[in-house]
Amino acid sequence: MSLDLAAITAAHERIRPHIHRTPVLTSERLDAASGASLFFKCENFQKVGAFKARGATNAVFALDEETARRGVATHSSGNHAAALSRAARLRGIAAHIVMPSNSPKVKVRAVEGYGGRIVFCEPNQRAREEACTRIIAETGATLIHPFENEDVMAGQGTIALELLEDVPDLDFILCPVGGGGVLSGIALAAKGLRPDIKVIATEPAGADDAAQSFQQHQLVYQEQKNTIADGLRTNLGAPNFALVQRYVDDIVTVSDEGIIAAMRTLWETMKIVVEPSGAVPYGAVIEGKIDCRGKRVALILTGGNVDLDALPWMKF
Amino acid sequence: MSLDLAAITAAHERIRPHIHRTPVLTSERLDAASGASLFFKCENFQKVGAFKARGATNAVFALDEETARRGVATHSSGNHAAALSRAARLRGIAAHIVMPSNSPKVKVRAVEGYGGRIVFCEPNQRAREEACTRIIAETGATLIHPFENEDVMAGQGTIALELLEDVPDLDFILCPVGGGGVLSGIALAAKGLRPDIKVIATEPAGADDAAQSFQQHQLVYQEQKNTIADGLRTNLGAPNFALVQRYVDDIVTVSDEGIIAAMRTLWETMKIVVEPSGAVPYGAVIEGKIDCRGKRVALILTGGNVDLDALPWMKF
Numbered sequence: 001m002s003l004d005l006a007a008i009t010a011a012h013e014r015i016r017p018h019i020h021r022t023p024v025l026t027s028e029r030l031d032a033a034s035g036a037s038l039f040f041k042c043e044n045f046q047k048v049g050a051f052k053a054r055g056a057t058n059a060v061f062a063l064d065e066e067t068a069r070r071g072v073a074t075h076s077s078g079n080h081a082a083a084l085s086r087a088a089r090l091r092g093i094a095a096h097i098v099m100p101s102n103s104p105k106v107k108v109r110a111v112e113g114y115g116g117r118i119v120f121c122e123p124n125q126r127a128r129e130e131a132c133t134r135i136i137a138e139t140g141a142t143l144i145h146p147f148e149n150e151d152v153m154a155g156q157g158t159i160a161l162e163l164l165e166d167v168p169d170l171d172f173i174l175c176p177v178g179g180g181g182v183l184s185g186i187a188l189a190a191k192g193l194r195p196d197i198k199v200i201a202t203e204p205a206g207a208d209d210a211a212q213s214f215q216q217h218q219l220v221y222q223e224q225k226n227t228i229a230d231g232l233r234t235n236l237g238a239p240n241f242a243l244v245q246r247y248v249d250d251i252v253t254v255s256d257e258g259i260i261a262a263m264r265t266l267w268e269t270m271k272i273v274v275e276p277s278g279a280v281p282y283g284a285v286i287e288g289k290i291d292c293r294g295k296r297v298a299l300i301l302t303g304g305n306v307d308l309d310a311l312p313w314m315k316f
Numbered sequence: 317m318s319l320d321l322a323a324i325t326a327a328h329e330r331i332r333p334h335i336h337r338t339p340v341l342t343s344e345r346l347d348a349a350s351g352a353s354l355f356f357k358c359e360n361f362q363k364v365g366a367f368k369a370r371g372a373t374n375a376v377f378a379l380d381e382e383t384a385r386r387g388v389a390t391h392s393s394g395n396h397a398a399a400l401s402r403a404a405r406l407r408g409i410a411a412h413i414v415m416p417s418n419s420p421k422v423k424v425r426a427v428e429g430y431g432g433r434i435v436f437c438e439p440n441q442r443a444r445e446e447a448c449t450r451i452i453a454e455t456g457a458t459l460i461h462p463f464e465n466e467d468v469m470a471g472q473g474t475i476a477l478e479l480l481e482d483v484p485d486l487d488f489i490l491c492p493v494g495g496g497g498v499l500s501g502i503a504l505a506a507k508g509l510r511p512d513i514k515v516i517a518t519e520p521a522g523a524d525d526a527a528q529s530f531q532q533h534q535l536v537y538q539e540q541k542n543t544i545a546d547g548l549r550t551n552l553g554a555p556n557f558a559l560v561q562r563y564v565d566d567i568v569t570v571s572d573e574g575i576i577a578a579m580r581t582l583w584e585t586m587k588i589v590v591e592p593s594g595a596v597p598y599g600a601v602i603e604g605k606i607d608c609r610g611k612r613v614a615l616i617l618t619g620g621n622v623d624l625d626a627l628p629w630m631k632f
Contacts, residue, residue, distance in 0.1 A: 044587045045587055049587060264624060267624060268589075268624065270361075271360045271361055271365060271588060271589040271590075271620035272587060272588055272589065273584075273587040273588065273589060274587075304587035308580060308583060308584065308627070308629065309629070309630075311624070313624065313625070
């Protein structure tokens with residue numbers, strides 16, 4: 001594996017002109033409530049509304065000219081698809097996005113808005129992968145996996161570089177985990193720069209394959225996911241698990257009630273829009289899953305893309 | 317009137333340790349949609365969630381020691397009441413807040429949370445004023461009017477000082493108007509520093525007493541208010557009108573549909589929580605009420621206090 005701190009630093013130089021350097025926000029009220037000093041890294045303010053802009057941009061701009069000319073492809077339909085479409089357009093190449101025919105219109109419009117070329121397929125995993133393979137065979141496009149790709153991981157890891165520039169003396173970094181792209185990138189970068197920082201993954205209790213994998217020291221595949229945090233209904237990737245085992249100190253789980261309470265508190269107190277997946281780290285603090293009293297704790301607010309017509313507290 | 321640019325500069329020095337210097341945010345997407353360069357001054361991130369923290373803090377800390385010891389009072393029950401309670405606690409004095417007996421619990425809790433002493437009264441304007449007069453007679457407290465008080469206006473005007481430090485070369489400042497405290501403070505400060513800036517007030521069409529007053533060159537009192545923008549259901553104050561006539565270039569009105577669309581766009585695109593009153597300036601841009609193509613335009617996002625269980629797009 002060629003993914004190391006130097007690769008992440010190089011990624012940062014590469015993507016810097018194309019992404020936001022997101023702010024770190026603090027709140028006296030949430031500090032008082034938690035007894036810790038909390039530092040919120042606002043990737044909800046990132047381009048396309050989520051950290052995925054970093055990894056996709058790095059992967060697209062890391063391609064050599066000839067490879068790039070044939071375009072890129074993915075079978076993700078969420079924030080990564082929007083981010084890949086945007087990055088491809090910035091480089092002037094095609095992005096082929098395979099999406100199930102029953103995808104929500106808001107996701108289709110987001111990809112179209114960034115110039116992605118949508119290929120619809122039957123709504124099952126096999127059809128998605130087959131359609132993606134076919135597109136790649138036809139066009140010569142490069143598959144950019146949403147989290148198993150090393151350039152994607154390096155791009156997500158740039159969050160840690162900025163965070164540690166802004167707040168050098170952190171005790172903890174709390175990061176959500178789904179496929180593990182942002183977690184593994186951040187953990188590698190943070191431990192490379194400051195080996196004494198504790199990197200803690202936070203995962204919905206209803207999608208806890210990463211926590212199980214971590215405890216059992218082997219990759220656990222979970223068929224059913226049951227969580228409001230739609231961005232984290234993904235199983236941990238194999239290359240990501242290898243990095244998690246090496247660089248992550250612990251994985252804690254958070255109930256959906258805790259995620260929703262955290263999300264609502266962030267909206268009400270900090271006046272920022274955070275999606276359920278991005279509220280999981282603060283949910284872990286609320287639920288007392290991490291002993292952080294008196295500590296300096298960074299929380300990665302991974303994204304802010306929500307459907308304002310279907311907010312979770314309206315369902316409970 | 318002793319309110320001038322020097323008073324606003326002095327207010328800024330006075331309140332600086334007690335308030336946030338709020339950021340100015342920009343959005344490529346909203347710039348592209350409007351054809352202008354938009355600068356959003358984020359008073360939704362201010363202490364107590366609204367610009368009212370500035371004026372109340374200035375008024376409380378401008379009192380001499382002996383006067384201050386007798387406390388302060390107001391018959392406002394919104395953001396000003398919370399801001400006055402907070403400012404009084406910072407100075408270690410009492411804040412008497414007269415509120416109607418049918419006030420929403422969320423407002424009562426906000427004032428209590430900041431240490432204000434609530435005096436309930438019958439839910440009509442006369443009872444509120446009588447209760448306030450009685451409290452002042454009993455305690456010797458100083459009435460801090462939410463917008464007619466000069467120290468309050470000077471405090472709100474500090475927004476313009478920060479804004480023009482961060483973005484010196486503005487063409488327009490768009491500011492909501494209710495009682496006119498923030499509008500008159502900002503207009504005075506902005507014209508004092510940069511006489512060529514155009515200051516435009518933006519007002520809900522269903523509460524357009526300021527627009528009518530401006531057109532008719534006399535203060536128009538409006539009994540009925542019909543707008544979602546609950547912070548702007550106030551009639552323009554007399555001292556505020558005098559300053560508006562002198563320093564404000566125009567007043568435009570915005571429909572409630574425009575206000576709601578603006579609010580939703582700010583949440584979705586910028587990932588920030590803005591209350592309906594704070595979205596009125598962007599509503600004016602959406603509805604094409606201001607010819608701002610190619611211009612550099614500041615918009616005052618006055619506050620972010622909303623009830624997340626009753627968002628306006630759920631009612632339409």
